[in-house]
Amino acid sequence: MKPHGRHRASASLIPDGDDILDNNVEVILERPPDKKAEKDKERKRKSRDDVDAEFTYALAHMTTDINTFMMERRKFNNKQERLHHRGECNLCTHFPVTILAIGAKALLGHLKLVIRALSTKYKRLSIQSHRGFPLHLPENVVVEILLRLPVKSLVRFRCVSKRWCSLITDPRFANSQFRGASERSQRLLISSRSGIRSLDCEARFEDSSTPSVLVVPFQKRGRYVSIIGSCNGLVCVALYSHRDFYIWNPSTGNYRKLPDPGISLRGRKYWHGFGYDPSTDDYKLLVANFRMPPSRESEGKVFSFKRNSWKRILRGLEDPGYTEDSAGILCNGSLHWYLQLCCDPLSGQKIRGFDLAEEKFHEVPMPSVEYGPRGYVCIETLSNLGERLCLIVCMSTHMEIWGMMEYGVIESWAPMHRVGYFRVEPSGKDLNPLCLSRGGELVAMKHGIDLMRSNPDGEILECVEDFSDCDSRVCHATMFVESLLSPYLCLT
Amino acid sequence: MADDGVNTKVEAVSKATTETIELRTEDGGVFDVDKPVAMEFLILKSFYEDEGRVFDKTSIRLPNVKQLELSKVIEYCTRALEFGAKSAAAAGDKDAERMVRQEREGFEAEFVDELSNEMLKELILAVNFLDIKEMLDFLIRSVANRIRNRSVAYVRQFFDIENDFTPQEEDQIHQENAWAFEGVDAD
Numbered sequence: 001m002k003p004h005g006r007h008r009a010s011a012s013l014i015p016d017g018d019d020i021l022d023n024n025v026e027v028i029l030e031r032p033p034d035k036k037a038e039k040d041k042e043r044k045r046k047s048r049d050d051v052d053a054e055f056t057y058a059l060a061h062m063t064t065d066i067n068t069f070m071m072e073r074r075k076f077n078n079k080q081e082r083l084h085h086r087g088e089c090n091l092c093t094h095f096p097v098t099i100l101a102i103g104a105k106a107l108l109g110h111l112k113l114v115i116r117a118l119s120t121k122y123k124r125l126s127i128q129s130h131r132g133f134p135l136h137l138p139e140n141v142v143v144e145i146l147l148r149l150p151v152k153s154l155v156r157f158r159c160v161s162k163r164w165c166s167l168i169t170d171p172r173f174a175n176s177q178f179r180g181a182s183e184r185s186q187r188l189l190i191s192s193r194s195g196i197r198s199l200d201c202e203a204r205f206e207d208s209s210t211p212s213v214l215v216v217p218f219q220k221r222g223r224y225v226s227i228i229g230s231c232n233g234l235v236c237v238a239l240y241s242h243r244d245f246y247i248w249n250p251s252t253g254n255y256r257k258l259p260d261p262g263i264s265l266r267g268r269k270y271w272h273g274f275g276y277d278p279s280t281d282d283y284k285l286l287v288a289n290f291r292m293p294p295s296r297e298s299e300g301k302v303f304s305f306k307r308n309s310w311k312r313i314l315r316g317l318e319d320p321g322y323t324e325d326s327a328g329i330l331c332n333g334s335l336h337w338y339l340q341l342c343c344d345p346l347s348g349q350k351i352r353g354f355d356l357a358e359e360k361f362h363e364v365p366m367p368s369v370e371y372g373p374r375g376y377v378c379i380e381t382l383s384n385l386g387e388r389l390c391l392i393v394c395m396s397t398h399m400e401i402w403g404m405m406e407y408g409v410i411e412s413w414a415p416m417h418r419v420g421y422f423r424v425e426p427s428g429k430d431l432n433p434l435c436l437s438r439g440g441e442l443v444a445m446k447h448g449i450d451l452m453r454s455n456p457d458g459e460i461l462e463c464v465e466d467f468s469d470c471d472s473r474v475c476h477a478t479m480f481v482e483s484l485l486s487p488y489l490c491l492t
Numbered sequence: 493m494a495d496d497g498v499n500t501k502v503e504a505v506s507k508a509t510t511e512t513i514e515l516r517t518e519d520g521g522v523f524d525v526d527k528p529v530a531m532e533f534l535i536l537k538s539f540y541e542d543e544g545r546v547f548d549k550t551s552i553r554l555p556n557v558k559q560l561e562l563s564k565v566i567e568y569c570t571r572a573l574e575f576g577a578k579s580a581a582a583a584g585d586k587d588a589e590r591m592v593r594q595e596r597e598g599f600e601a602e603f604v605d606e607l608s609n610e611m612l613k614e615l616i617l618a619v620n621f622l623d624i625k626e627m628l629d630f631l632i633r634s635v636a637n638r639i640r641n642r643s644v645a646y647v648r649q650f651f652d653i654e655n656d657f658t659p660q661e662e663d664q665i666h667q668e669n670a671w672a673f674e675g676v677d678a679d
Contacts, residue, residue: 152671215667
C-alpha cells in the first residue's frame with residue numbers, strides 16, 4: 001500500500017463512518033485529474049474567502065476525525081493485545097490493524113504534515129468568527145474611530161502597527177482630532193524634585209500616588225525647567241530666563257528648540273509669555289527684560305511660528321513697577337501681567353495686556369472693589385480659570401477669586417470662587433490657581449509646594465503637601481490640554 | 493425568514509397605510525420594512541430618488557447584508573426615528589427633552605451592550621454598505637468607547653492587525669510615553 005494511496009485503496013482500508021476523512025483526503029492531497037480537476041476550477045471560481053472558509057472547516061473536521069480514528073485504533077489495538085495474550089486473537093477478521101498500521105500510519109503522518117502547514121498558514125484565521133476568516137473594517141472607518149479616542153489612548157495605540165502609527169502621527173489627523181474633540185482632557189504639569197510630572201486634573205491627587213515622571217527629552221542635568229505657559233497642548237519652557245526656549249508637547253514628547261532671542265543677560269526682571277492667536281493662526285512667544293535703572297532701555301522681543309524669527313517690541317515696555325518674574329497669562333488672544341506701579345493700592349495696580357495679533361500692549365481694567373477693612377486687603381496673582389481672566393482678592397477673613405466674565409468689561413468682574421485661609425498669614429502670593437476641573441473645583445498650588453483642590457465654597461477637598469520643589473523664582477506648574485499637535489505647525 | 497417581532501414593532505409605530513418595501517438578505521432572510529425606515533438607508537434612498545423610480549413593493553436583494561445584521565439595523569433605525577419624533581414633540585420643554593435624551597441613551601447603551609465585538613464589526617460593515625449615517629456614527633462611537641482604555645494587544649486582536657514593529661521599536665514607544673500605558677484595563 002502506498003502512503004499516498006489513491007482514494008479507492010484508502011476506502012478499503014478505512015472502515016465505516018470515515019468517508020469524511022476519505023473526501024478530505026481527496027481535497028488536500030494530490031487530486032487525480034479530470035473529475036476532480038473540474039471541482040478544483042469551480043472552487044477557484046468562488047471567492048477566495050469561500051475557499052478559505054472551506055479549508056478551515058475541512059481542517060477542523062480532519063483534525064477531529066484523525067483524533068477519533070487514532071482513538072479507535074488505540075482501543076482496538078489494546079483489545080487485540082489482550083485477546084492475543086488470552087489466545088483469542090482475531091487479527092485477520094475485524095479491524096485490519098496490521099495492514100492499516102503501515103498504510104494508515106504513513107497516511108496519518110502525511111496528514112499531520114499537511115495540517116501543520118495549513119495551521120501555520122491559517123493561524124490568523126479567527127475561528128471565533130462565524131465567517132471563518134477575519135473581518136477587516138475599511139480604513140476610513142478606522143480613522144473615524146481613532147478620531148473619537150482621547151489623546152492618551154491614541155499615544156498608546158501608536159504601538160499597534162506601523163500603519164496606525166503613521167495615521168496617528170499625521171499632522172492633519174492631529175488637527176482634526178484637536179478641533180473635533182468634544183472633551184479635551186486637562187492635565188497638570190508640575191515641576192518636582194523627581195522631575196516633571198503629569199497628572200490628571202479630574203482624578204484625586206492621592207490616587208495618583210506614582211504619577212509618571214515625564215521624560216523631558218531636552219532637559220539638562222541639574223537645570224530646572226521653567227514653565228512659561230501652555231496652549232493647545234503645547235507647553236513653552238525655558239532652561240534659562242532668556243534663552244534656551246523649547247516648545248514641547250508632553251503628550252507626544254515632540255519638541256522644538258527656538259532660536260535664541262539675543263536679549264542681553266543682565267536684567268532685573270523678566271517677563272515671558274506664550275500663546276496662540278486664532279485670528280492669525282499663529283503661536284507667539286514674548287520675552288522681555290526690564291533693566292535698572294530706568295535710564296537704560298528695556299528689551300522685548302516676540303517670536304512668531306509663522307515668521308519663524310524674533311521681532312523687537314518698540315513700545316510699551318515702560319517700567320513694570322513692582323512685579324515678579326512672571327509668565328504672562330493667556331486669555332482672549334492676549335498675554336497679561338499684573339503689576340503695581342507704586343505703593344498706592346488704589347491707583348497703582350494695573351493689568352497690562354499684550355495683544356498677540358497686533359503685538360501691542362494695552363490695558364485691561366481692574367475690578368472696582370472697595371479697599372479697606374471691610375473690603376479687600378490686597379489683590380494678587382493673575383490666572384486664567386475657565387477661559388476667564390482672574391485675580392485673587394484677599395479679604396480680611398478669606399480670599400476670593402474674581403473673574404472677568406466678559407473680557408474688557410469692567411462691570412463684569414465678579415467673585416467666582418472662595419478660598420479659606422491657610423495656616424500661614426493671608427497673602428495672594430501664596431496661592432497659584434492652576435485650573436478648574438470639569439466639576440468646577442479649583443486646583444491650585446499653595447506656597448509653591450503643596451497641591452490642593454477646593455470647591456467654590458472654599459472647602460479644601462484635598463491637599464497633598466510637599467508635592468513640588470520650593471524655589472519661588474521658578475514657575476512650578478501649569479495646566480495643559482492633551483493634544484497631538486506638533487510644536488512646528490500651526491492649526492491650518 | 494421575516495422577523496415578526498420587528499415587523500410588529502414597525503407596524504405599531506407606523507400608520508396602517510405606510511408603504512413597505514421587501515428586503516432580502518444574502519442568507520435568505522426576507523424583511524418587510526417601512527418606507528421611512530428604509531429611506532434611512534441612503535443606498536436605497538438614492539436608488540429610488542436618483543433613478544426616479546416609483547416606490548412600489550418590489551423586492552430588493554442586499555448582497556452584503558445578513559439576516560441578523562439587518563434585523564438589528566431595522567431595530568435601531570426604527571427606534572431612532574421614534575426618538576427623533578419624540579424629541580421634536582418635546583422641543584422647548586427642557587424636562588421633556590432631557591427625558592427623551594435619557595431614554596435614548598438607555599436604549600443605545602442596552603443595544604450596544606448585547607453586541608459582541610464580532611457583531612459590532614459586522615454591523616459596521618453592513619451599515620457602511622447601506623450608508624446609514626446616524627447609525628454608523630453611533631456604532632463608531634461605541635467601538636471607540638469599547639477600546640479606549642484597552643491594551644495594545646486587545647486592540648490588535650479586535651481589528652485583526654498584525655504587529656509589524658520589532659520588540660525593540662515597541663519598547664521604545666513604551667518608554668517614551670510610559671504615562672499613556674498606565675491604568676489600562678487588564679485583558
